[in-house]
Amino acid sequence: MKRAVLMGLLAVGLASAGGAGMSMAPASSPLSASATLRDPAGVVTGQVIFKQLGMAVQVTVKVNGLTSGQHGMHIHEYGRCTPGVDAAVNKVVAFGGAGGHFDPGMSHNHDSPKADDKYGHGGDLPMITVGADGTGTASFTTSKVSLTGVTGILNRSIVVHAHPDDYKTDPSGMSGARERCGVITRDNFVARNYTLPGAQDFPEGVAYDAKRGLIFTGSAATGNIYAINAQSAQTSLFSKGGALGRSSALGLKVDSQGRLWVAGGATGSVSVLSPNGAPVAKLMTPPSPDPYLNDLTLTPDGSVYVTDSTRPVLWRVRNVSDPSKLKIEPWLDLAQTPINYGPGINLNGIVATPDGRYLLSVQLNTGELWRIDTRSKAVKRVMGGLAHGDGLLLDGRTLYVARNADQLIAKVNLSADYGSGEVTLEEPAGGLRYPSTLVMIGGDLVSTQSQLDKLTGGTPETPFKLTRFKKF
Structure with a gap:
């Protein structure tokens, strides 16, 4: 089979089938997930809890050991908190294995956490504010991502960056180095x-x-x-x-x-x-x-x-x-x-x-x-x-x-x-x-x-x- 033929058929099939969002069939129990945040040396420095609430996800974050101030925070494409090439700088960086921002709407654009996924990355999250003691907490609800469906974030990663997010500059809002990373895993699932x-x-x-x-x-x-x-x-x-x-x-x-x-x-x-x-x-x-x-x-x-x-x-x-x-x-x-x-x-x-x-x-x-x-x-x-x-x-x-x-x-x-x-x-x-x-x-x-x-x-x-x- 010509590979181009298969590619064309798949493209037509995806387009014609439409972009269905998360379906709300009955579930045996509410979906929940968590991510253990680690620094580049592998030391545990925090945790993130995710709970599915209807069409939205409640996110609770606690992290320590960071400089005071605001830090950009994003969901990244891959569930790998390993060194890898960051395409934005074209060099190996800490947690580069997590890839770029999760972009289910294929927007190819960094934007506000309130932007629709067709205009901005689904992984664009609110910032976390860190106090003078190096500890930061955040709690928010977002409908940009889910624990299931086309916007599903299970087995992806959440990354906390060194600097604030300007919510406009591609690809990551000038938020700097990747300082903390955790893989998002579903609770009680083997x-x-x-x-x-x-x-x-x-x-x-x-x-x-x-x-x-x-x-x-x-x-x-x-x-x-x-x-x-x-x-x-x-x-x-x-x-x-x-x-x-x-x-x-x-x-x-x-x-x-x-x-x-x-x-x-x-x-x-x-x-x-x-x-x-x-x-x-x-x-x-x-x-x-x-x-x-x-x-x-x-x-x-x-x-x-x-x-x-x-x-x-x-x-x-x-x-x-x-x-x-x-x-x-x-x-x-x-x-x-x-x-x-x-x-x-x-x-x-x-x-x-x-x-x-x-x-x-x-x-x-x-x-x-x-x-x-x-x-x-x-x-x-x-x-x-x-x-x-x-x-x-x-x-x-x-x-x-x-x-x-x-x-x-x-x-x-x-x-x-x-x-x-x-x-x-x-x-x-x-x-x-x-x-x-x-x-x-x-x-x-x-x-x-x-x-x-x-x-x-x-x-x-x-x-x-x-x-x-x-x-x-």
Whole structure:
């Protein structure tokens, strides 16, 4: 797949889906987080408490050991309080690893803490005033950031600077050196990360082989596929990008024979790999403009159904014993159904019910969830409200939806016939970065942190990772 094609499709998909803010689904308990402030030597010098209050966040800061007067304070992009290059001065500085100011509105502008995110950095906070004893406290509420959603600050950092903030000079209001830093971590939440070795991995798909205890994930940018030991976290290159002409690896599934099925995006193909990673088959859809095979699911009869995000077709591979006779064919013309294809990314994630009777698929650019009957091919709208819906995971009557640009996982309770549903919880985990797909291991969920929003521009947070946490 041409990388430029994928980048263009992603850009259109993001634009058409709109900029949804934080959704207010019921939560089991109010979100809270904290950050321990340290000086460049690593000595603890204060603490910051964050509490979600409706659409705003209450922030309480206490810090010591600073010079008296006002000090600029900001949320920074990355959760790394390490030395690194500060782009503003182009040299290594204390806490440079935290990156620049968090800018969810992509304003590229430093401004007042009261400015809308489209005009100024979301991370632009009020200053803290330090007394003659070197101790400073501050307490305020801001709606510029959140602990969930597109303005989520979990696993980012808060930095206190040496000087006052003039609230106008780019990039940091002339606030001087970074003197204190703390990573913002969610309270009472446990997660485990599986890291990937590549600087351009952008992991989009994920699958689990329970027999071997292996997690598979594929790169949207290179087509590399990695195998991760779910217990030890040891990672190896399972299949290098380029095999069978695979330049992108999106949706992944493991079948009963241990073979890995891979949706190839704009290549218009599905690759099948043996349990040891050797090529088995490459299944090509007919040539046409803008193919985009995005995700796939297996049914008990051995069929594989594949979504196409740009062409209104649902594809199927029939179960045959001879790999040389595997063929992908159009199964349902979606133009003849209630599903209306528009600009951007359309049908995306897909799952099958345990008996194979129904398929569920989410349409990213509309936020609609659809049920498709595999017997009659009848299509029914289940619900809307799943903005930026990407990968799906079905667990009984519970559907988990990775909502990529919203940086959260939605939990949907489905009716007995899968024909209706209701969002009951929206979970940011420990701070997700564009989650695209999900898989379940025992009582845990594993989500990719694909950062596909950075594939079209910007600097991704590395190492790329998958995150594992208890299902909710």
